[in-house]
Amino acid sequence: MSTQTSSVRTSRPPFGLLLDVDGPIASPVSRTVAVKSIARDLAAMANRGVPVIFNTGRSDAFIAEQVVPPLRAAGLEEGTPVFTISEKGAVWAEITREGLGEIFVDDSLSLPQTLREDVRSLVTERFSDLMFFDETKRAMVSVEQNVDVENADYLAVQGEFDDAVAELLRRHGLAHIRIDPTIISTDIEHVRVGKDLGAERSLKLLGERSVTPQSWYTMGDSRTDYAMADWLHQQGHTVSHVDVRPADGVPETPYPVLVSETEAIHDDAGAEFLTRWASQLG
Structure with missing residues (x-):
């Protein structure tokens, strides 16, 4: 003390x-x-x-x-x-x-590992030049704008990424999970x-x-x-x-x-x- x-x-x-x-x-x-x-x-x-x-x-x-x-x-x-x-x-x-x-x-608020893996693959295959998958999250799934990317460039494709995630949620039947975009990231999270x-x-x-x-x-x-x-x-x-x-x-x-x-x-x-x-x- x-x-x-x-x-x-x-x-x-x-x-x-x-x-x-x-x-x-x-x-x-x-x-x-x-x-x-x-x-x-x-x-x-x-x-x-x-x-x-x-x-x-x-x-x-x-x-x-x-x-x-x-x-x-x-x-x-x-x-x-x-x-x-x-x-x-x-x-x-x-x-x-x-x-x-x-x-x-x-x-009880943690997302399925299969969804985590699918989002990681989505970032790697289509969006890695603009964003990265946050490996440090324990419960939610998040992606974030690369630090060396202009925010306007990131925001221009954020909607496309969010739409692709929405399709993943439909495919997995995860109605209790929502998509929450911010100015530098998108969080995929339990509704609670x-x-x-x-x-x-x-x-x-x-x-x-x-x-x-x-x-x-x-x-x-x-x-x-x-x-x-x-x-x-x-x-x-x-x-x-x-x-x-x-x-x-x-x-x-x-x-x-x-x-x-x-x-x-x-x-x-x-x-x-x-x-x-x-x-x-x-």
Whole structure:
């Protein structure tokens, strides 16, 4: 346990953070935590007892490789309430000073191995110049834009790929699986997964530690990310949602939706809000 005296942790922190990763935290271009203040501010808030939970479609391997090292370098202390809820609620783990703790998988949300193999073959045979098969996913199946490919080129063929996957789902008779495209990827997933399931798992993990935030900030870059704020609001929690890519349109919600006052987007917008919240703790 760290002996730093600046850390004042409480079971009733003023707020908790439920954060999408791609966009608000990791750059959708480099796929890394590129804005240096992000890890600094997240670690500072976690060290004061603010729950920091990554509610993401990303795999636990991505979090371990791209998110955890900057947090450790920024001084994340032991015993902080930091978790990853990966693959939209299907996989979860505690984030510690040493890295990821035990990894848990809800096997009831895992997709058939035969479908995984068919999607991998589809990518290899027809789309490998634009996208790659994500081998790190444990429950869902995902493909992602190659880093050296222009996003416009990827998006131009994403629909063709998604249609081919839909045909695979029909062939396998998998009506309980859906296709969820993003600006840099396509997720093929069980219909029960989602940012709302991630939010539910997050509160269970905090409940096991008797940590109850007085309010919540959620953050994302797509309309599906609103589901975590929707769920928190429906459960009676005070929540505000940050949309770091409001160009898609901000829907009407029963809770506040915040956007960058400087018109920043993605991780630049995420960094603005994290710095503001960290400064509120004094």
